[in-house]
Amino acid sequence: MPFQRVHSEKLSTAVVRQIELLILRGILRPGERLPSERDLAERLGVSRPSLREAISDLQDKGLLTTRAGAGVFVADVLGSAFSPALVALFSGHDEAVFDYLSFRRDMEGLAAERAAQFASDTDLRVIQSVLSKMEAAHASRATTDEAQLDAAFHMSIVEASHNVVMLHMMRSMYQLLREGVFYNRQVMFRQRRTRDDLLAQHQRINAGLQARDPDAARRAVEDHLDYVAEALRDQQRADRNEDVARMRYAHETEG
CATH class of the missing domain: 1.10.10.10 (Winged helix-like DNA-binding domain superfamily/Winged helix DNA-binding domain)
Known part of the structure; x- marks a missing residue:
């Protein structure tokens, strides 16, 4: 028996x-x-x-x-998720930035979908609270705080998805973001229009979650991360153009 x-x-x-x-x-x-x-x-x-x-x-x-x-x-159980050699490889190649954003798009879209279905009322209040702080930082032009709250907002959604494997994996991914391995979040907050767009996108994500609409929440996350990827491409293009312009200027003024 x-x-x-x-x-x-x-x-x-x-x-x-x-x-x-x-x-x-x-x-x-x-x-x-x-x-x-x-x-x-x-x-x-x-x-x-x-x-x-x-x-x-x-x-x-x-x-x-x-x-x-x-x-x-x-x-720091997250520290072993990526070897130092892999972290160095990520930071040295732009390709990793866009693969990272594509990965986030897929995983956070799923997390938002799950959160809209499985989050408790308290989970949704936490998400709303983080967004409210983000709105206050936006109004006071506290860009560093706003960038940090951006990450906290996304993690609060992952936490509300109630999948522990996804939770620890995404915390590990955000640790690399906080360390500037992929890109500096504050770059996204340089221009007023970009900041306004980002805030509106987070508000749409929150609206889908608060309405418990899985499709709307997922689409809002995907649209947001598509925007981030395009904004980073634009920034990289602008930086390259500026480098070329400086070389031309230096060459013109040498004589």
Whole structure:
């Protein structure tokens, strides 16, 4: 008969499972500091020795890391997603930029479709809140904040899709974007018209999500990323033309 004796779970094992799930579901994020040992033990309702055993186990698994004098942190589990050699290869070739945007178009379109179907009301409030902050940054011309909120808006949609594999994969992709491997988001906010267009596109994405219309949400994401790709092509063309013009000017003024 397929029955096994029931054993009560060790407290430390229960703590490990809870923290693992919080990391898996993207609630605890890479680099996030855990509460102090005393505070965390009280919140979990376990003894400090049981907590220490759980933390040690999670460290052995590479999910937590301890920094001397600073505390316990969620490990940068995204750091191993791409090797340094591959990151260097990405950053050295323009082709990777457009492949990256094409990948995002497909994955984020799917994420928006799923979010429109599966997001909770709270998920949608989070997305709306990020957009509202983006609108405020736009009005005050805080372009750095606006660019950062742009990334946060897209990640909030991925989180609302409730697919943990997609969540961690896209966080890894956004980490490379934050590090400027593919392109600098702030380049997209140089011109007023571009900024206005981008904001309107994010508003259309949000409208599709809030209406729980999967097709509209996906189309809005795809249209937005098509626009980003074309804007980057235009910028690259303009930069090349400026380089040629400077060489001509230097040649003309040499004599």
